[in-house]
Amino acid sequence: MTEEYDATSEGRKFIERIKAVCGNDRKLHFKFDEPTDPRYGYVPPRRPLDKYINYGLIVLDKPPGPTSHEVVAWVKKMLNLKRAGHGGTLEPPIPRGRGAGIS
Amino acid sequence: MTRIIGTVMHSTKEYVCVMQLHRPVPQERLLEVLKMFEGEVYQRPPLRSSVKRALRTRRIYRIELLEYDGERYAVLRVDCDAGTYMRKLCWDIGLILGVGAHMRELRRIRTGPFSEDSGLLVRMQDLAEAIYRWKEEGSDDLLRRVIVPGELSVCHIPKVIVRDTAVESLVHGAQLAVPGVAAVEEGFGKGDLVALLTLKGELIGLGRAEMPWNEILESKRGIAVKPARIIMERGVYPRAWKKKEG
Numbered sequence: 001m002t003e004e005y006d007a008t009s010e011g012r013k014f015i016e017r018i019k020a021v022c023g024n025d026r027k028l029h030f031k032f033d034e035p036t037d038p039r040y041g042y043v044p045p046r047r048p049l050d051k052y053i054n055y056g057l058i059v060l061d062k063p064p065g066p067t068s069h070e071v072v073a074w075v076k077k078m079l080n081l082k083r084a085g086h087g088g089t090l091e092p093p094i095p096r097g098r099g100a101g102i103s
Numbered sequence: 104m105t106r107i108i109g110t111v112m113h114s115t116k117e118y119v120c121v122m123q124l125h126r127p128v129p130q131e132r133l134l135e136v137l138k139m140f141e142g143e144v145y146q147r148p149p150l151r152s153s154v155k156r157a158l159r160t161r162r163i164y165r166i167e168l169l170e171y172d173g174e175r176y177a178v179l180r181v182d183c184d185a186g187t188y189m190r191k192l193c194w195d196i197g198l199i200l201g202v203g204a205h206m207r208e209l210r211r212i213r214t215g216p217f218s219e220d221s222g223l224l225v226r227m228q229d230l231a232e233a234i235y236r237w238k239e240e241g242s243d244d245l246l247r248r249v250i251v252p253g254e255l256s257v258c259h260i261p262k263v264i265v266r267d268t269a270v271e272s273l274v275h276g277a278q279l280a281v282p283g284v285a286a287v288e289e290g291f292g293k294g295d296l297v298a299l300l301t302l303k304g305e306l307i308g309l310g311r312a313e314m315p316w317n318e319i320l321e322s323k324r325g326i327a328v329k330p331a332r333i334i335m336e337r338g339v340y341p342r343a344w345k346k347k348e349g
Contacts, residue, residue: 007302007303008302010303011301011302011304012302014252014254015264015304017255018255018257018258018300019258020258021217021221021255022216022218022258024216026261026289027288027289028262028264028286028287028288028289029286029288029289029316029320030285030286031285031286031319031320032284032285034285035302036267036302036303037267040267040339041270041303041339041340042303042305043304044252044303044304045252052247052252053246053250055252055254055306056250056252056253057252057255057256058225058249058250059217059221059223059225059251060224060225060227061224061227063226074227078230078231078234079234
């Protein structure tokens with residue numbers, strides 16, 4: 001069951017969106033400027049929800065107080081996830097800035 | 104995807120921290136000492152830490168004095184490697200200044216490609232609201248906004264776009280040959296870490312470039328990228344290689 005859509009131009013737009021996150025303005029140079037077959041895979045925002053969540057991440061503004069581990073446990077529970085990780089806990093008991101990833 | 108997030112998190116970070124000096128120092132002296140801490144620094148992880156407590160080096164790219172009240176409080180912006188302890192840094196700055204200092208407050212403003220102003224920052228209440236809407240109202244629109252595709256974490260890593268026909272063999276552990284490359288991001292050299300993406304923008308994995316970007320563009324054959332970590336599962340794209348007879 002695959003709906004027809006312009007995977008090629010949506011894919012191109014999505015790659016530009018990846019680059020925009022951190023202001024990466026290095027150009028893409030095409031060797032084979034060919035279409036991609038919409039029957040295989042998904043342009044990431046089109047993934048079915050379970051896949052979307054499994055391949056997703058949350059840039060979370062962690063409130064001061066709870067540790068990153070605690071926050072990850074909450075998020076996991078809220079989303080009924082089996083696996084979730086987060087980036088950067090070097091000093092577990094100390095409130096950190098932000099940045100949790102789920103997966 | 105958790106594995107890839109690890110790679111992102113092991114890149115650079117940026118912090119704003121409040122350092123409390125135990126006695127006032129002249130601002131020029133403070134600036135001078137901050138300058139001394141730019142570059143390679145030795146740090147032993149503190150007692151309460153989740154890593155091995157061995158002496159290690161970290162690079163501090165830049166320390167900017169955002170504010171100093173001339174008395175006890177200095178606000179610093181620090182751009183550094185992942186795994187640099189701000190608490191240690193403040194303490195060491197205090198030692199060199201000869202007056203003593205410690206960290207009062209800390210906020211991380213960037214992890215790898217994700218900075219505070221990237222527009223992706225989500226609060227706990229945003230997440231709670233998105234989940235409520237999904238579970239109680241049956242709509243995943245907010246959830247799809249607070250959760251973003253993990254692909255966004257490879258923003259800063261040079262990209263190699265792979266043709267549909269080469270995806271499945273990469274997923275099975277093959278090296279990426281030049282004819283399987285659809286596009287390259289300019290600027291990388293041989294040996295650099297690259298992100299392998301499909302033409303749809305799906306992350307296949309990470310690899311090491313075997314040729315600089317322009318050589319990949321100009322060549323007709325040869326190995327372009329050796330895969331290092333593949334995250335895409337098998338069977339998403341069709342097999343395009345021939346089975347050997349016998």
